[in-house]
Amino acid sequence: MKRKILRVMVEVIAVALALAIFGIPLSYVVTNAGKTSVEAAQMSIAPAAETRYIKNFSEVLATSNHMLLRAFLNSTIITVVSIAMLIGVSSMAGFVMERRKSRAISWINFLVLAGLMIPPAVVPTIWVLKSIGLYKTMLGLELIEAALAFPFSVLLYRGYLGAIPRELDEASFIDGCSGLDLFVKVIFPLMKPVSATIAIITSISVFNDFVNPLYFLPGAKNVTVQLTLYNYISQYLNKWNLLFADILLISIPPLIFFIVFNKKIVSGMVAGAVKS
Amino acid sequence: MKRSSIALAAAMALLTVAGGFAADRQKLVWLQWANDGAQKNLDAIIAAFEAKYPIDIELEFKPGSAEGENLVKTRIAANDMPDLLSFNSGSLFQVLNLEKNFVDLSNEKLASRLVDSFKSTVSVSGKGVYGIPYQPIPAGGILYNKKVYAQLGLKVPKTWKAFIANCEKIKAAGKVAVIASYKDDWTAQLLLLADFYNVNVANPKFAQDYTANKAKYASTPAALRGFEKIQEVFTKGFTNKEPVSITYDMAQAMLASGEGAHYPMATWVLTSINQNYPDKINDIGFFALPGDSADKNGVTLWMPNNISISKTSKHIDAAKQFLDFFVSPEGLAAYMSVSTPDGAFAIKGVKLPDNVFPAVKDILVYVDANKTAPALEFLSPVKGPNLPQICVEAGLALKTPAACAVEYDRDVEKQAKQLMLPGW
Amino acid sequence: MASTTSKIYSYKFLLPAAVVYLIFFIVPTFLSFFFSLTIWTLSDWKFTGLDNFRIFLTEPSLNVGLRNSLVYAILTCGLKVVLGFLLAAFLSANLKTKGFLRSIIYFPNILSTIAVGIMFSSLMQPSRGLINVGLAAIGIQGPDWLGNPSLALLSVAMVDVWKGVGIAMTIFIAGIMAIPRHYYEALMIDGGSSFHKLRYITLPLSRSSMNSVIMLAFIGGIRSFDLVWVMTKGGPGFTSDLIASIIYKQLQGGFYGISTAGNVVLFVIVSLLAVPMYRFLTKAEVDL
Numbered sequence: 012m013k014r015k016i017l018r019v020m021v022e023v024i025a026v027a028l029a030l031a032i033f034g035i036p037l038s039y040v041v042t043n044a045g046k047t048s049v050e051a052a053q054m055s056i057a058p059a060a061e062t063r064y065i066k067n068f069s070e071v072l073a074t075s076n077h078m079l080l081r082a083f084l085n086s087t088i089i090t091v092v093s094i095a096m097l098i099g100v101s102s103m104a105g106f107v108m109e110r111r112k113s114r115a116i117s118w119i120n121f122l123v124l125a126g127l128m129i130p131p132a133v134v135p136t137i138w139v140l141k142s143i144g145l146y147k148t149m150l151g152l153e154l155i156e157a158a159l160a161f162p163f164s165v166l167l168y169r170g171y172l173g174a175i176p177r178e179l180d181e182a183s184f185i186d187g188c189s190g191l192d193l194f195v196k197v198i199f200p201l202m203k204p205v206s207a208t209i210a211i212i213t214s215i216s217v218f219n220d221f222v223n224p225l226y227f228l229p230g231a232k233n234v235t236v237q238l239t240l241y242n243y244i245s246q247y248l249n250k251w252n253l254l255f256a257d258i259l260l261i262s263i264p265p266l267i268f269f270i271v272f273n274k275k276i277v278s279g280m281v282a283g284a285v286k287s
Numbered sequence: 288m289k290r291s292s293i294a295l296a297a298a299m300a301l302l303t304v305a306g307g308f309a310a311d312r313q314k315l316v317w318l319q320w321a322n323d324g325a326q327k328n329l330d331a332i333i334a335a336f337e338a339k340y341p342i343d344i345e346l347e348f349k350p351g352s353a354e355g356e357n358l359v360k361t362r363i364a365a366n367d368m369p370d371l372l373s374f375n376s377g378s379l380f381q382v383l384n385l386e387k388n389f390v391d392l393s394n395e396k397l398a399s400r401l402v403d404s405f406k407s408t409v410s411v412s413g414k415g416v417y418g419i420p421y422q423p424i425p426a427g428g429i430l431y432n433k434k435v436y437a438q439l440g441l442k443v444p445k446t447w448k449a450f451i452a453n454c455e456k457i458k459a460a461g462k463v464a465v466i467a468s469y470k471d472d473w474t475a476q477l478l479l480l481a482d483f484y485n486v487n488v489a490n491p492k493f494a495q496d497y498t499a500n501k502a503k504y505a506s507t508p509a510a511l512r513g514f515e516k517i518q519e520v521f522t523k524g525f526t527n528k529e530p531v532s533i534t535y536d537m538a539q540a541m542l543a544s545g546e547g548a549h550y551p552m553a554t555w556v557l558t559s560i561n562q563n564y565p566d567k568i569n570d571i572g573f574f575a576l577p578g579d580s581a582d583k584n585g586v587t588l589w590m591p592n593n594i595s596i597s598k599t600s601k602h603i604d605a606a607k608q609f610l611d612f613f614v615s616p617e618g619l620a621a622y623m624s625v626s627t628p629d630g631a632f633a634i635k636g637v638k639l640p641d642n643v644f645p646a647v648k649d650i651l652v653y654v655d656a657n658k659t660a661p662a663l664e665f666l667s668p669v670k671g672p673n674l675p676q677i678c679v680e681a682g683l684a685l686k687t688p689a690a691c692a693v694e695y696d697r698d699v700e701k702q703a704k705q706l707m708l709p710g711w
Numbered sequence: 712m713a714s715t716t717s718k719i720y721s722y723k724f725l726l727p728a729a730v731v732y733l734i735f736f737i738v739p740t741f742l743s744f745f746f747s748l749t750i751w752t753l754s755d756w757k758f759t760g761l762d763n764f765r766i767f768l769t770e771p772s773l774n775v776g777l778r779n780s781l782v783y784a785i786l787t788c789g790l791k792v793v794l795g796f797l798l799a800a801f802l803s804a805n806l807k808t809k810g811f812l813r814s815i816i817y818f819p820n821i822l823s824t825i826a827v828g829i830m831f832s833s834l835m836q837p838s839r840g841l842i843n844v845g846l847a848a849i850g851i852q853g854p855d856w857l858g859n860p861s862l863a864l865l866s867v868a869m870v871d872v873w874k875g876v877g878i879a880m881t882i883f884i885a886g887i888m889a890i891p892r893h894y895y896e897a898l899m900i901d902g903g904s905s906f907h908k909l910r911y912i913t914l915p916l917s918r919s920s921m922n923s924v925i926m927l928a929f930i931g932g933i934r935s936f937d938l939v940w941v942m943t944k945g946g947p948g949f950t951s952d953l954i955a956s957i958i959y960k961q962l963q964g965g966f967y968g969i970s971t972a973g974n975v976v977l978f979v980i981v982s983l984l985a986v987p988m989y990r991f992l993t994k995a996e997v998d999l
Contacts, residue, residue, distance in 0.1 A: 033815045036831070037818070054833060055841075104727075130978060131736060133958060154734075219823035248321070360964070531860075532855055
């Protein structure tokens with residue numbers, strides 16, 4: 012009995028602490044996003060005198076000629092395209108790198124592992140992009156996002172493929188499948204779960220990415236949601252209500268992902284981390 | 288996901304179409320500072336212009352300070368410049384490779400209206416005119432609250448010593464003697480920059496030698512004074528609490544209300560104070576940054592920031608029309624319909640109205656007595672990019688003034704080398 | 712079988728990867744060694760030897776980033792490991808609310824860094840911000856979190872931990888779940904306390920997840936600058952600048968050669984610290 016009371020108390024304290032540390036900051040943002048700028052400047056967590064979410068949201072959306080709408084579209088395109096490229100490129104590479112053992116492969120392995128640690132060289136990358144005409148284009152950024160996520164995703168594919176028996180490949184080969192057939196018809200479909208994991212995790216990180224668009228996609232036309240938010244910091248000048256309203260708007264897509272794919276995200280994170 | 292992106296695409300398409308229906312009006316994009324205090328005045332010019340010509344001006348905003356400068360550099364490198372750009376005149380502007388990136392206006396009629404001292408700050412070794420004055424001529428020094436001065440029976444100081452004595456009294460009266468708004472770090476450098484009149488008096492060849500890599504902040508006592516002064520107001524406890532959390536905006540409120548007595552700043556702040564605290568603008572006065580000798584007291588003048596046209600613009604003629612309108616009597620009338628200017632215009636034949644702000648009248652006293660010097664950035668192409676942060680270091684006493692000066696000299700060296708100036 | 716191997720697992724599969732990864736990652740990395748030795752305008756360069764490195768390493772505003780990045784990486788990494796592990800151990804127990812707790816602790820990860828930075832800039836405002844108002848309510852006068860030069864970097868690091876501890880926790884939980892039950896049962900029979908369980912079973916058997924967390928957090932910490940950039944811009948002065956923020960500032964200022972030299976310095980640091988660390992950790996894991 013005593014143990015049980017103790018346990019309930021511990022749990023109550025834990026929940027209270029979690030609410031204080033994680034819940035309050037989040038509800039602070041949500042509450043203040045619906046206030047007037049004068050009221051938000053009080054920086055209080057008290058409920059708004061009169062909630063005006065719709066007004067604030069539409070003001071945020073209307074800023075700079077509906078920049079945020081354009082940004083949403085851009086960020087969505089960048090996320091979708093870079094993930095499609097990433098999955099195509101890394102599943103094929105992971106396939107060969109897992110199945111084949113040779114000197115060349117171990118070198119490639121080394122390069123890929125290095126990519127997990129080495130910081131990307133910013134200016135030379137800009138120079139490369141400029142030289143091939145892809146600087147400050149969405150395609151350029153998409154390729155960069157794919158290249159930077161490549162090592163991690165190859166690792167996931169290799170790890171997963173390790174559990175698929177080779178006999179399967181050989182059987183298909185004897186049936187007259189070519190290497191490509193085998194990959195497209197047998198291997199890739201088998202790897203669906205890991206592809207899904209990669210797609211989910213990477214889409215949140217690409218959508219939320221601030222640094223790479225800052226480097227490789229400067230300029231107003233190609234703005235992404237995170238850059239828009241960043242630019243609004245100076246433009247809104249302490250109009251916290253609008254900044255927070257912007258935060259709420261651009262957190263919706265990752266939030267939906269989080270709710271729908273909660274388990275997948277977690278298991279994917281873990282798989283990736285443990286493998287690396 | 289798919290459906291929402293389709294909806295978004297549809298919304299975008301609608302927006303584009305809506306834009307297209309606006310008939311045959313041309314559109315100019317103007318990259319402008321966010322939150323400029325005189326934005327309402329500029330809006331008035333834009334409105335008058337749009338009413339008269341079939342051209343629309345769309346504003347795009349950039350932050351102030353180094354970040355805004357860097358954004359412009361990035362966009363030039365990316366070949367992604369809007370039609371019109373607001374930018375600092377002088378050394379910061381020269382860095383942008385004017386001949387290559389901006390339209391030369393020297394053959395336009397409007398160029399003849401500009402005063403020569405301004406033109407030299409938007410040209411390349413005397414050639415070309417790459418911008419028009421964006422604002423009245425600013426002066427840098429100390430803006431002060433006259434009510435506080437009257438209450439405490441203080442007199443406008445002509446020497447640094449007298450200034451410090453005033454500060455002591457203000458501090459004793461429980462007020463902030465010197466407002467420090469280091470959250471907007473560009474404001475930290477104003478005291479040093481405004482001190483240049485005093486540097487120039489002590490050492491008339493400084494600008495020249497400095498450009499030629501012969502004079503340094505660290506080894507020129509008069510120049511070093513700037514860093515010392517920034518630090519002195521902090522170590523003597525004259526500045527407000529939490530200077531790093533105070534923004535430019537908050538500083539204006541403090542000065543207007545009399546919570547703070549002095550604000551080292553340039554006079555462009557007046558328009559903004561007038562807008563936010565119209566009943567307080569007459570309480571604000573101005574005096575030059577005091578030097579060490581009372582009879583050598585004078586003011587450091589800035590040159591107005593400028594508006595330039597990008598060479599990559601597809602509407603160069605429309606842009607020229609706008610600039611022409613901007614400096615025309617009609618444009619200036621629109622500007623002044625919102626508020627009186629916070630200084631003289633760098634445009635010939637424009638008389639200031641009699642009802643200018645008291646602080647502006649204070650400046651004119653120096654100008655009429657011919658006690659002015661241009662700020663260093665209009666005499667030399669070298670300005671280190673990290674001056675704001677280094678001034679914050681001095682202003683919080685994180686480093687000694689001498690160490691800050693050495694650090695700034697290094698920063699300058701980096702810039703001079705990148706510009707490949709001779710002698711570096 | 713060798714010929715079949717090369718037929719099925721043709722190197723052609725590597726071609727797309729080669730294009731993307733080589734051109735956009737490996738090539739720039741190698742180029743950086745060259746361009747770090749030049750005054751560079753992107754269209755033109757002039758060879759200057761090691762001058763950029765001299766400037767980078769002697770200019771106080773630049774080399775402060777070296778120290779700060781190390782402090783930042785070690786601090787955030789250490790806290791994420793310790794807190795993440797304790798949270799994981801606690802939330803692996805049979806609690807009614809553990810689903811809720813895990814979710815709310817993980818939640819900040821789906822917010823963007825910019826959003827989190829803005830949020831805490833507001834919360835950490837010295838006079839009116841919620842944190843100091845809360846502290847004042849219990850009689851403590853809170854500091855100027857982001858304005859105090861000796862505190863700014865630490866404040867940002869705390870926010871980083873707030874955002875990232877959920878990932879560490881999740882990885883640890885997975886590790887703990889994989890520990891076979893009978894170890895604990897054996898200890899229970901011997902009369903071990905909860906602390907003993909934690910100390911002698913959970914901790915040593917979480918070694919592999921511990922390594923992952925350490926590597927992820929350390930490398931992330933030493934390479935990142937986005938949170939610092941949003942919250943302090945490296946200030947006051949240069950007191951919270953990180954190597955990566957300095958690299959970015961030089962890039963923006965048009966000092967491409969110096970920026971690239973900074974990149975090379977970061978590369979060297981990562982190679983000197985992270986790689987041996989990885990070796991050491993994985994070796995220790997095998998020894999176990």
